[in-house]
Amino acid sequence: MTDRCPKCEAWIYSYERRHECPPLWLVKCPEYDDETWDEVYAVAAEYAAESWAEEYDADSHDMMDGETIVVVVTPHVDNPCYNTCDDGAKTFTCSGEAVPTYYSEEIVDDKDGDSDEN
């Protein structure tokens, strides 16, 4: 049985006896909203930036067309790194890439004639 952690939304598999959420980060994009910090669970600040960018770009896909955004990531007060990270907030440039995917499907001649028409 698989389920999602209600807190960090990571997939939890039954063989994982104990799940620990990754550290919590606060992410904001000053270019678009300098006030709102979003909470993101990630193993490191750079992955929090990536994760935020992915969600941000989900609707527009502007980043698939080469747009980059700059986000600021800082440890949440619950993050073990909060008091020990001497460098505090970090700034990341986020970009995206669409990976081309190709498909093939065999065209089978309909030997019985155009039974679909008429």
Ligand SMILES: [Zn+2]
């Ligand atoms: Zn979790």
